[in-house]
Amino acid sequence: GAVVSQHPSRVICKSGTSVKIECRSLDFQATTMFWYRQFPKQSLMLMATSNEGSKATYEQGVEKDKFLINHASLTLSTLTVTSAHPEDSSFYICSARTPGPATNEKLFFGSGTQLSVL
Amino acid sequence: SQKIEQNSEALNIQEGKTATLTCNYTNYSPAYLQWYRQDPGRGPVFLLLIRENEKEKRKERLKVTFDTTLKQSLFHITASQPADSATYLCALRSQAGTALIFGKGTTLSVSS
Numbered sequence: 001g002a003v004v005s006q007h008p009s010r011v012i013c014k015s016g017t018s019v020k021i022e023c024r025s026l027d028f029q030a031t032t033m034f035w036y037r038q039f040p041k042q043s044l045m046l047m048a049t050s051n052e053g054s055k056a057t058y059e060q061g062v063e064k065d066k067f068l069i070n071h072a073s074l075t076l077s078t079l080t081v082t083s084a085h086p087e088d089s090s091f092y093i094c095s096a097r098t099p100g101p102a103t104n105e106k107l108f109f110g111s112g113t114q115l116s117v118l
Numbered sequence: 119s120q121k122i123e124q125n126s127e128a129l130n131i132q133e134g135k136t137a138t139l140t141c142n143y144t145n146y147s148p149a150y151l152q153w154y155r156q157d158p159g160r161g162p163v164f165l166l167l168i169r170e171n172e173k174e175k176r177k178e179r180l181k182v183t184f185d186t187t188l189k190q191s192l193f194h195i196t197a198s199q200p201a202d203s204a205t206y207l208c209a210l211r212s213q214a215g216t217a218l219i220f221g222k223g224t225t226l227s228v229s230s
Contacts, residue, residue, distance in 0.1 A: 001164075004161075006161070032216065034217045034218075036220075041127075041222075042222060043122075043207070043220045043221060043222040043223065044162070044207070044220040046212070046217050046218075046219065049216065049217055091159075093161045093162075095161070095218075097216075105150065105152070105167065105211065105218075106152060106164040106167055107162075107164065107218055108164070109161030109162050109163070110161050111160055111161050112159065112160060112161045114159065
């Protein structure tokens with residue numbers, strides 16, 4: 001199946017710093033990628049839809065100036081958590097859909113990034 | 119707004135038994151429903167997709183049913199094994215866009 005690589009897997013940072021998370025589709029081109037956040041024992045919450053070559057679409061309640069998304073190529077999307085605070089500590093996961101007919105709806109996920117803000 | 123509920127947070131069964139997980143949804147009529155497996159500290163992995171015109175779908179020891187009248191999907195693992203222990207998530211396509219919306223998941227523990 002398709003492979004989505006996410007890096008780093010774990011990051012610890014000080015409050016006020018910015019953290020960049022990369023999501024790559026290794027063997028396919030992804031025009032659309034999705035960023036989710038997951039707190040312990042909670043559901044994956046969709047943060048934004050990342051579209052190659054255009055602005056990301058953010059879900060209600062997600063601050064676009066805090067969570068910067070860039071999808072500059074068909075194989076790479078990045079999420080930057082700016083001025084991170086302890087409440088931003090969470091598990092961030094990216095996903096992508098392989099190109100093809102609209103009926104090919106399954107998502108391939110990266111392995112996730114555990115962010116801990118001190 | 120659309121809601122997805124997986125009523126059981128945890129399910130403990132013995133090896134060899136059949137595990138049955140439930141997913142209910144409201145305020146929505148999805149064209150399909152998906153099930154994923156998530157291991158601790160990892161991203162979800164796709165298992166099965168079932169469409170609204172399909173009553174049942176099977177894949178090896180997995181079986182999914184989809185009742186659009188009850189707005190419910192059941193996910194079965196037959197002859198369960200300790201390696202099946204994980205969190206299982208059901209997902210629907212968002213009404214607003216192309217992303218998937220997930221339930222909270224049911225954590226299955228299979229003891230030998």
